[in-house]
Amino acid sequence: MSEFQPMALHGKNLSLTRNRRKVLENIDCSFQAGELTAVIGPNGAGKSSLLSCLAGVLLPTAGSLALDDRTITGVSAAERARLIAYLPQQEMPAWSMAAQDLVALGLLPWGRSLDRSRRGARVAAALNQVDAFHFAARPVTQLSGGELRRVQLARLLVANTPVLIADEPGTALDIRHQLQLMQTFRQQADAGKTVILALHDLSLAARYCDRILLLQDGGLRAEGTAETVLTPQLVGAVYGIHSEFRWRNGRPEFIAGDLI
Numbered sequence: 001m002s003e004f005q006p007m008a009l010h011g012k013n014l015s016l017t018r019n020r021r022k023v024l025e026n027i028d029c030s031f032q033a034g035e036l037t038a039v040i041g042p043n044g045a046g047k048s049s050l051l052s053c054l055a056g057v058l059l060p061t062a063g064s065l066a067l068d069d070r071t072i073t074g075v076s077a078a079e080r081a082r083l084i085a086y087l088p089q090q091e092m093p094a095w096s097m098a099a100q101d102l103v104a105l106g107l108l109p110w111g112r113s114l115d116r117s118r119r120g121a122r123v124a125a126a127l128n129q130v131d132a133f134h135f136a137a138r139p140v141t142q143l144s145g146g147e148l149r150r151v152q153l154a155r156l157l158v159a160n161t162p163v164l165i166a167d168e169p170g171t172a173l174d175i176r177h178q179l180q181l182m183q184t185f186r187q188q189a190d191a192g193k194t195v196i197l198a199l200h201d202l203s204l205a206a207r208y209c210d211r212i213l214l215l216q217d218g219g220l221r222a223e224g225t226a227e228t229v230l231t232p233q234l235v236g237a238v239y240g241i242h243s244e245f246r247w248r249n250g251r252p253e254f255i256a257g258d259l260i
C-alpha cells in the first residue's frame with residue numbers, strides 16, 4: 001500500500017429504483033480529485049441512495065459510473081475497495097471487537113501486503129486523526145454514539161484511498177469534533193483526494209466544501225459553489241426556510257433563519 005493515485009468519479013444519467021420506488025432520476029455528477037463536495041437536500045431527497053451508488057453498494061437501474069476513464073463495471077470489487085472508502089449513514093458493530101480492530105478492517109483490501117508494524121502505525125494515525133486514540137482498546141459496543149462514529153471514521157480514513165464517500169459523517173459528534181472532522185476532510189481533499197459527503201449542516205457545507213450538489217425528490221436541483229447554491233431563493237424553495245449567505249473575513253457563511 002503506497003501513496004494514492006488521485007482519481008475522479010463520474011456518474012452519468014444515474015437512475016435508481018428501490019422496491020419499485022424511483023428514488024434517483026437522471027443524475028449527472030462529476031467529482032474531481034482535490035475537491036470536497038457536499039451532497040445536500042431534505043430528508044428523502046436521495047442523498048444516501050446517490051452515495052450508495054457512487055460507492056458501488058447499490059447498482060444504478062440506469063446510467064453509468066466511471067473512475068477516471070474506466071467504467072466501474074470494468075473495475076473488480078477488490079480493486080474498487082482499494083480505491084473507494086465508504087461510510088454509510090448508520091452502521092452498528094456486528095460484534096464486540098476493540099476499536100483498533102474495527103479500524104484495521106479498513107486495511108483488509110490490502111491483504112498481507114502490509115506488515116504488522118505498518119498496519120499498527122496506520123491504525124494509530126487514523127485513530128489520532130479523529131481524536132479516538134485514547135479509547136483504541138475499548139470494545140466498540142461500550143462506546144458512546146459519537147465515540148463509535150469517530151472509530152468508524154478512522155476506519156474510513158485508514159486505507160488512504162483516493163476516493164472518500166461518507167454519509168452524514170458528523171452524526172452524533174460534538175461541535176468541536178465536527179469541526180475537526182471537516183478540517184480533516186478539507187486536508188484530505190487538499191492532498192488530492194476526491195471527497196464526497198452527505199451533509200445536513202448547511203453552514204459546515206458552506207464553510208468547508210468547494211462544491212455543493214442540491215438534491216430534491218431524487219433529482220439534481222442545483223450544483224455549484226456554496227454562493228451559487230445556498231441562495232435564499234433556492235434554500236427557501238427546497239427547504240422552506242429563510243436564510244442568508246454572506247462573506248465574513250473572506251469566508252463563506254450560511255445562516256439559517258425562520259420557517260417560511
Ligand SMILES: Nc1ncnc2c1ncn2[C@@H]1O[C@H](COP(=O)(O)OP(=O)(O)OP(=O)(O)O)[C@@H](O)[C@H]1O
Nearest residue numbers: 018019021023041042043044045046047048049050
Ligand atoms: N429500501 C428502500 N426501498 C424503497 N424506497 C426506499 C428505500 N430506501 C430509501 N427509500 C426511499 O428513497 C428515497 C430517498 O431515500 P434516501 O435515504 O436516499 O434519502 P436521503 O436524502 O438520504 O434522506 P435522509 O436525509 O432522511 O437520510 C426516499 O423517498 C426513501 O423513502
